[in-house]
Amino acid sequence: MSLLEIKNLHVKVGNHEILKGIDLTVNAGEVHSIMGPNGSGKSTLAQVLARREAYDVTAGEIIYNGKDLLEMKAEDAACEGVFLAFQYPVEIPGIGNAYFMRSALNAIRKYHGQDEMDAMDFLPLFREKLKLLEMDEKLLNRSVNEGFSGGEKKRNEILQMALLEPKLAVLDETDSGLDIDALRIVAKGVNTLRGPERAMIVVTHYQRLLNYIVPDFVHVLVNGRIVRSGGPELALELEETGYAVPA
């Protein structure tokens, strides 16, 4: 059984149809990259997987881990192991980063009938992940994403992913706006999490990220449809030819 099966997915935002019939199968252990030009629907797909309600699914289905993902609320999908690394991580003044992440981890633990973690148990775990992403300890007590640089925000996303250990991670343009050092650190964090139990969907605009996170499959999304699929070599080819739809 596949971890994720998307069949004939149609999605509207307002009156505008963004996704026009997506089919995609992702198995545990695989890394899929979705590439495409601006406005092709990449981020919409990512947001729908994370169950953002503003997107109106008009047709099709998404089976995740044997369950109907479209029946799930955002928090339930998260507890079931879906994680979205946001393209634009949200700043939340007044909530400490560590407190936020412990609340998230405990919500998921509670969902699975596990004991909640207190601050004393959580702190060493949090520190270990901070180290993995080469992040400053001062980010522990700062408000969530507030005053973070672009690179810090993206690293903070991967930090959350490392803590929450999802089954399906969706990375929405995590590479955008990163310098080469930050990109390397983010990729290292992501690669550490690759494993036979976990699948990843890496949404990107640029081929560069895929030098560091080598995907098993590459899909090209243009105008709401997957127009080509292939292996990692497809990414290189796109770099040369661009996103032109083959005749």
Place this chain on the structure above:
Amino acid sequence: MIAETEQLGTYLESFTEFQKRAAGRDLPWLRKLRESAFARFCEVGFPTTHDEDWRFTNVSAITKTSFELSRDAKVTKQEVEQFGVAGLGCQVVFVNGHFSRELSSIGQLPAGVSVSSLAEEISASSSSVGSHLGRYLDIHRDAFSALNTAFAEDGGYVHVRRGVVLTEPVYLLFISTAGDKPLMSHPRNLIVIENEAQATIVEDYVSIGETVAFSNTATELIAGENAVVSHYMVEREHRQAFNISTLRIQQGRSANVSSHSVLLGGGLVRNNVHPVLAGEGGECLINGLFIGNGRQHLDNYMLVEHASPHCASRQFYNGILDDHAHGVFHGRIIVHKDAQKTDAKQTNRNLLLSDDSRIDTKPQLEIYADDVKCTHGATIGQMEENALFYLRSRGIDEISARKLLLLAFANECLDRMAAGVGRDHVEKLIHAHLLQIANSVKPLSTVARSEDLGRNLEEVG
């Protein structure tokens, strides 16, 4: 108008009877103070929305009701326990404005500290009452101050002598009880913190039983030179209650006073805070949080008077409004002619959780000195849908996520309170109240409206 005249008649009856039996009726100065205050009240009558200071608050519900001066009511120790602060030594309880010895526990106080009831101090002809009572609260400011002064008899009395540092807060609990007829009370507090002394005072307004009640309270707080004072006012009466409260602060040279107002309850609430920075180098923090739902009306009227050079004042008020609640923030700053190098700042931030909630926010700066720094700003927004989704996408359920965001907003106010029993007390109340709000909040009618409706007004003058 006829109705109002009738009500004035009722107040006159109450007042005539009050003057016959009130503590201190034989003290000529006090008799005169009460009489002139009552005369002033009759002269001006209750304010209407035509008065600039009352533009957003209609008090006709108070004007039209015939209130009786409340007498004693039976309240048991068990009933009080649900409100008090466990483990706190000094708790003074007032029932309908009258001191209750049996419900209070004043405990052992350090030398140089007196805590008692104003009525007792008046009866004992205390010199400090004679020299301070009615000296700062201006009966000409509004009808409610005049009315309170006319009926000034009982309330909290706190006196901390020169150089004494009181570490535990003095907790004043005001209980209004249900009656057959609408009851009114006019608690009057006198807090004198002498030079170089320190103290924390908590005023907590609660109610037992839900009938119409009117608490018209006034506090005169005198902070001597270099004194450090924290004052908390918590309003958590039931929704039938009218609460008009005035805190008049008089600050001496280099005194540092923090006023924290937390409005959670009450149907119609007007919270006046009026500090006068009368000595050089004084510092004043006016911090507040008002949280309303249902049909609550919560009005905050700040009047910060800079009367001396080199003083700093900071006003921060945050409002959270749901359902049909209506909030008001009126922040007035007066910088007098000689108050050079004044540094005054005012910020009012509001979160509207429903389509029908409303906030009126109004800054008012009157500057008569030429070398000052005054800034003010106000924001009005909704709960950020992006932030909510972000939290939910991490596994946090919707109600918890809403509560987290509300707490984050409220924490801005809590963070300005010094650690201690006072802060712990209000923090607990705020958390419980916000959970209740988070549970009842309905999603807004449209998504992503925060951008459309969000307004940010910042000005430097």
